[in-house]
Amino acid sequence: MFSKACEYGIKAAIFIAINSFEGKRVSPKEIAEEINSPQAFTAKILQALARNNIVYSIKGAHGGFELDKKTIGAIKLAQIVKAIDGDSIYNGCGLGLQKCDENHPCPVHDKFKLVRDELKFMLENTSLEELALDIKAGGSFLKT
Amino acid sequence: MFSKACEYGIKAAIFIAINSFEGKRVSPKEIAEEINSPQAFTAKILQALARNNIVYSIKGAHGGFELDKKTIGAIKLAQIVKAIDGDSIYNGCGLGLQKCDENHPCPVHDKFKLVRDELKFMLENTSLEELALDIKAGGSFLKT
DNA sequence: TTTATTTCGGATATTTTTATCCTATTTATA
DNA sequence: TATAAATAGGATAAAAATATCCGAAATAAA
Numbered sequence: 305m306f307s308k309a310c311e312y313g314i315k316a317a318i319f320i321a322i323n324s325f326e327g328k329r330v331s332p333k334e335i336a337e338e339i340n341s342p343q344a345f346t347a348k349i350l351q352a353l354a355r356n357n358i359v360y361s362i363k364g365a366h367g368g369f370e371l372d373k374k375t376i377g378a379i380k381l382a383q384i385v386k387a388i389d390g391d392s393i394y395n396g397c398g399l400g401l402q403k404c405d406e407n408h409p410c411p412v413h414d415k416f417k418l419v420r421d422e423l424k425f426m427l428e429n430t431s432l433e434e435l436a437l438d439i440k441a442g443g444s445f446l447k448t
Numbered sequence: 449m450f451s452k453a454c455e456y457g458i459k460a461a462i463f464i465a466i467n468s469f470e471g472k473r474v475s476p477k478e479i480a481e482e483i484n485s486p487q488a489f490t491a492k493i494l495q496a497l498a499r500n501n502i503v504y505s506i507k508g509a510h511g512g513f514e515l516d517k518k519t520i521g522a523i524k525l526a527q528i529v530k531a532i533d534g535d536s537i538y539n540g541c542g543l544g545l546q547k548c549d550e551n552h553p554c555p556v557h558d559k560f561k562l563v564r565d566e567l568k569f570m571l572e573n574t575s576l577e578e579l580a581l582d583i584k585a586g587g588s589f590l591k592t
Numbered sequence: 593t594t595t596a597t598t599t600c601g602g603a604t605a606t607t608t609t610t611a612t613c614c615t616a617t618t619t620a621t622a
Numbered sequence: 623t624a625t626a627a628a629t630a631g632g633a634t635a636a637a638a639a640t641a642t643c644c645g646a647a648a649t650a651a652a
Contacts, residue, residue: 305542306543307639314555314556315543315555331599332598332599342642343641343642345642347599347600348600348641351599354599361598361599361600362598362648363599363600363648364598364599364647364649364650365650365651366597367597367648367650368598393449396449398455399450399455399458401592408589409587409588409589410589410590411582411583412458412570412579413588415574418570419566423563426556426562426563435555438555444553444555444557445552445553445555446554448546448547451610452609452610452611453609453610476629486610486611486612487611491629491630492611495631498629498630505630506618506619506628506629507619508618508619508628508629509619509620509625509627509628510619510621511627512628512629513629595651595652596649596651596652597649597650597651598649598650599646601644601646602646604643606640606642607638607640608638608639610635610636610637610638611636611637612633612634612635613632613633613635614634615631615632615633616629616632618627618630619628620625620626620627622625
C-alpha cells in the first residue's frame with residue numbers, strides 16, 4: 305500500500321510529535337531505534353519531511369527534529385504520504401492505465417474509486433496529534 | 449496499490465475471459481498488445497496464473513491461454529491478486545509492523561482496517577465475467 | 593575562536609521488481 | 623515421422639526501491 309519510505313516517514317513523524325509535546329527534539333538515531341528502521345535511510349526521509357515543512361530540523365549541536373506543538377493537530381497523514389509517495393495514491397489508476405477517468409475508465413475504475421476515496425478520507429482526517437496521543441495512552445505502538 | 453505484475457495479471461485474465469466467451473485462445477503476444485504490457489514479462493505472469501489454475505495454458509501448435517467459459521463468473525479478482533501479490537494486502541500492517549493486531553495495534557490499525565476491508569470486499573465480489581462483459585459493451589477499457 | 597555535535601547531501605551499495613533473451617519441451621498437423 | 627507453432631522456464635539485464643557511508647556545513651557552547 306505505502307512504500308517503506310512512507311511507512312518510516314509516518315512513524316517518524318508520530319514519534320517526533322510525541323516528543324514535541326514534551327518540548328524535546330529527537331535525532332535520526334533515536335527515531336530509527338524507536339520505530340525500528342534503518343537510521344541513514346530514515347534520515348533521508350526526515351530531510352524530505354523537513355523540505356516539505358512538515359517537520360522542523362535544527363542543525364548543529366543540540367539540534368534535531370521537532371514539530372510546532374500548536375500545529376501538530378493540523379498535520380494530517382495525507383500531507384506526509386503526499387510528500388513521500390506523491391499523489392499517485394489519489395490519482396493513479398488501479399490497473400496502471402495512463403488515461404483513466406469517467407470517460408475512459410479501466411475495468412475497475414468505479415469500484416476502485418470507492419476504496420481510494422475511503423483511504424483518502426482516512427488520510428485527510430487523521431492527524432498526527434490523535435495518533436501521538438493514542439500511543440502515549442498505551443493504545444497503540446510504533447514497533448515490534 | 450498493486451504491483452505491476454498484478455496489474456498485468458488482472459488485465460490479462462480479463463482479456464482471456466473476453467476471448468474465451470467466443471471460444472478463442474490467445475497468445476502472450478496478443479495479450480501483451482491488447483493490455484499494453486511487456487510480452488515476456490506478461491508471459492511469466494501467465495505461467496503463474498496457470499500454475500494457480502486460474503487460467504488454462506495449452507502448449508504446442510494452436511495452443512494459447514483460455515478459460516472455462518462456465519467458470520469465468522466464479523473467478524474473483526481476489527484469486528488473481530493472491531496468486532501474484534500474495535496475501536500481504538489482506539494481512540499486512542499498514543505501517544509495516546511485524547506484529548500488528550487488536551492486542552498490539554499500530555497507530556492506524558483500526559482506521560486502516562476499514563480501508564482494507566473495503567478493498568477486500570471489492571476484490572472478493574468482483575468477477576472476471578462482469579469486467580469482461582463491461583469491456584465488450586464498451587463501458588471500460590484495457591489500455592491507453 | 594576552537595571544538596564537539598548534529599543535520600545535509602552526494603556517492604555508492606544492496607535488494608527487489610520489472611523486463612528481456614534464449615533454449616527446451618510440447619503438440620497439431622502435414 | 624518431420625516440421626512448425628506454441629508455452630515453459632532458466633539465465634541474465636535493467637530499473638527502481640531500499641540502505642549505507644562519508645565528508646561538508648551549520649550551530650551551540652566552552
